[in-house]
Structure formats: structure tokens, C-alpha cells
Amino acid sequence: MITCKDVSDTASDYLDGPTTLLQRFSxxxxxxxxxxxxxxxxxxKLASGLAKKITVPFEPSDEExxxxxxxxxxxx
Amino acid sequence: xxxxxQELISRLxxxxxxxxxxxxxxxxxxxxxxxxxxxxxxxxDEVVQEAWFSAIRALPKFESRSSLRTWLLRIVANEAKxxxxxxxxxxxxxAMTAENKSLSDRxxxxxxxxxxxxxxxxxxxxxxxxxxxxxxxxxxxLIENLPELQGATLNLREEQGYSLDDICNILEVSESNVxxxxxxxxxxxFLCIEHxxxxxxxxxx
Numbered sequence: 388m389i390t391c392k393d394v395s396d397t398a399s400d401y402l403d404g405p406t407t408l409l410q411r412f413s414x415x416x417x418x419x420x421x422x423x424x425x426x427x428x429x430x431x432k433l434a435s436g437l438a439k440k441i442t443v444p445f446e447p448s449d450e451e452x453x454x455x456x457x458x459x460x461x462x463x
Numbered sequence: 464x465x466x467x468x469q470e471l472i473s474r475l476x477x478x479x480x481x482x483x484x485x486x487x488x489x490x491x492x493x494x495x496x497x498x499x500x501x502x503x504x505x506x507x508d509e510v511v512q513e514a515w516f517s518a519i520r521a522l523p524k525f526e527s528r529s530s531l532r533t534w535l536l537r538i539v540a541n542e543a544k545x546x547x548x549x550x551x552x553x554x555x556x557x558a559m560t561a562e563n564k565s566l567s568d569r570x571x572x573x574x575x576x577x578x579x580x581x582x583x584x585x586x587x588x589x590x591x592x593x594x595x596x597x598x599x600x601x602x603x604x605l606i607e608n609l610p611e612l613q614g615a616t617l618n619l620r621e622e623q624g625y626s627l628d629d630i631c632n633i634l635e636v637s638e639s640n641v642x643x644x645x646x647x648x649x650x651x652x653f654l655c656i657e658h659x660x661x662x663x664x665x666x667x668x
Contacts, residue, residue, distance in 0.1 A: 390574025395566065399646035403627060427581045434652035436589035438621035441602060445495040447487060455512065456483045459519055
């Protein structure tokens with residue numbers, strides 16, 4: 388039986404899949420029985436989802452592109 | 464796809480303006496985004512420009528073992544690391560992969576949660592969390608201040624959606640380190656959101 392600390396150690400891996408069948412099985416079994424870890428896991432997933440949504444647009448403008456093209460052309 | 468990339472590479476080696484333009488349009492935003500997570504706004508442009516110079520010079524030796532995109536990002540990461548090293552701002556991998564004590568201390572010796580169990584958040588989706596302006600600002604600030612490899616890993620994985628394999632290749636760290644870095648970064652977000660949920664204030668670390 389894995390402990391709550393073990394859950395914390397593998398929780399992030401689980402979000403990235405694929406973990407081993409045994410890992411998945413023992414994690415799920417633990418989560419069925421432990422409301423605290425269920426909450427931790429669900430909220431860690433929310434935190435990861437939040438990071439996915441924080442995107443900063445970095446599209447270069449036409450002027451920036453031309454400026455860089457000039458510089459690259461001048462490279463020897 | 465592969466042929467198209469080979470074609471673009473040959474044209475870049477011949478220094479065709481149109482090829483430069485195409486490559487910049489295709490890769491610049493991803494490169495800037497990564498540089499930003501390493502060195503912040505102030506130096507990101509410079510780092511990316513240096514990366515382009517190095518890339519165009521080294522391109523004849525490019526062996527297509529990875530995609531052009533991954534290779535370019537790896538050069539960006541290296542330029543950024545060099546920059547941080549020069550300024551003595553490079554954090555050690557040990558420090559960046561060290562366990563987050565404010566979380567690990569919450570487990571007791573038998574491996575179960577102690578008294579400080581996770582509090583229940585009043586949000587069900589990332590969108591809902593981000594709709595609170597102060598939390599959004601707090602998260603932006605936290606991500607900006609993550610130790611460089613944690614920030615870069617989070618950026619590549621969550622924000623840009625790269626595979627773990629690509630990330631190993633770009634940052635030149637092992638897969639187990641990538642996993643740990645991601646884990647640490649996500650836990651920091653988790654703890655900071657939890658703190659905000661409990662106090663209505665941004666975390667200070």
C-alpha cells in the first residue's frame with residue numbers, strides 16, 4: 388500500500404503519463420480510499436491546467452522580423 | 464514535413480531573405496517565450512538574437528537528429544544559460560530539484576498527511592481561478608520568478624505543450640530531472656494558489 392507522501396511524489400508524473408501499470412493501479416487504489424490525496428491530486432491538476440492557460444503572446448511584428456532578417460543577412 | 468524542413472534548411476544555408484523570414488515567423492515566438500522564462504523580459508530579445516546568429520552559423524553542421532525547432536530551442540536555452548552564468552545567476556540543478564519543504568513538512572513520519580491537509584479550493588477550473596485578477600497577477604509573478612530550469616520546464620511542457628523527450632533534448636537534462644523539475648514547479652503553483660485561497664493574498668516566496 389502506498390502512502391500519501393508516495394502519492395505526492397508520483398502525482399506530477401501521473402499528469403504526464405504514461406506511468407507503469409503498477410504505479411497507476413496503486414495510485415488509483417489509494418485515491419479511492421483517501422479524500423485528502425484526492426483533493427491534493429485534483430488541485431495539483433488544476434494548478435497544471437492553470438499554467439497551460441497562462442500564455443503570453445510573443446508574435447514578432449513585421450518590423451521586428453525585417454530587422455532580424457537584415458542582421459542575419461549581414462552575418463559572415 | 465521532413466522534406467519541407469530540409470528545403471528550408473538548405474535555403475537558410477544559402478542565406479535567402481525569404482527563408483530567414485519564414486523561419487523567424489515559424490520559430491521566433493516559441494524561442495522568445497523560452498528565453499523569457501530563463502532571463503525575463505529585459506534580456507529575452509538579446510538572447511534570441513544571439514541564438515539566431517549561432518544557429519545560422521552552425522546550420523551547415525546540423526545533422527537533423529532532432530527537428531529544427533527543437534534544435535533552435537536548445538540553442539536558445541544554451542545562450543540563456545551562458546548569459547546567466549556570466550552574471551552568476553545560474554541556479555544549481557540540486558537547488559532546483561530539491562524537495563519543497565513547505566509541502567514535504569506537511570506529511571508525518573508514517574507518510575500520511577499531518578494536521579495541515581490540503582484545503583478545499585472554491586474553484587473547479589483553471590479559467591475560474593484565473594478570472595480573479597489578483598490571483599492571475601500573483602501567478603504571473605510566481606512563474607516569472609521560478610528558478611530558471613523549473614520555469615523553462617513548466618513553460619515548455621504546460622504553456623507550449625512539448626513532450627518530455629523534446630524537453631530533455633532542449634534543456635540537456637535527463638528525463639528523471641525533467642519530471643522532478645516539473646513536479647517542483649507545479650507544487651509551487653499548487654502551494655501558492657492554496658495560500659491565496661486561504662488568505663486572499665499572494666504568496667511571498
